[in-house]
Amino acid sequence: VAGKIELLDHLRKLLSDAKTLEDHRIAAKKAAFGLSRGVVQNVWNLIDIHVLKKHVQERDM
Template sequence: MLYRVSPIAVIGGSFQSGLSGHNFSEAAAAGCAVLTGPHLGHFSRMLAEMKQVDYQSVIQVEGKLELVKSLKQLLSSTELLKSHQKSAKLAFSTVSNGVVQNVWNLVDAQCLQSRQALG
């Protein structure tokens, strides 16, 4: 819910190596401009896929100075902020397209196999 009212999401867990990153998909889905640090853990694949769709979708920074610089840029330009928000939402939507259908197909296939084994 907070992502819906926030124009920018800084994914804090991605700035500490021991936390293995944090999921930024909810922020992107809500249309936030997403800033993440260097430690993404198993979310690095999602970042690569989203950046392939739209390079502006997630801003990955190395540390505090780069984070502050990026925040200043986003907050000083409404056009830039809106561009990053739109990119994040579009890229996440594109990357996640079909995930639910694929899960249902797998569940259905497993249920069908179970029914056939019982019958």
């Protein structure tokens, strides 16, 4: 969006068209889910690498 007028035009279109609003809502929900899923996966990988595998290695020594 280049400026305030363009922003207002896009918001007006989004809020006046139920189909467009629903499509954007679904897209935002999918994007948020994808991002949160990626964050959870990264945290789990870090826990696995730095805590669980380290604990197993120390136990096996």
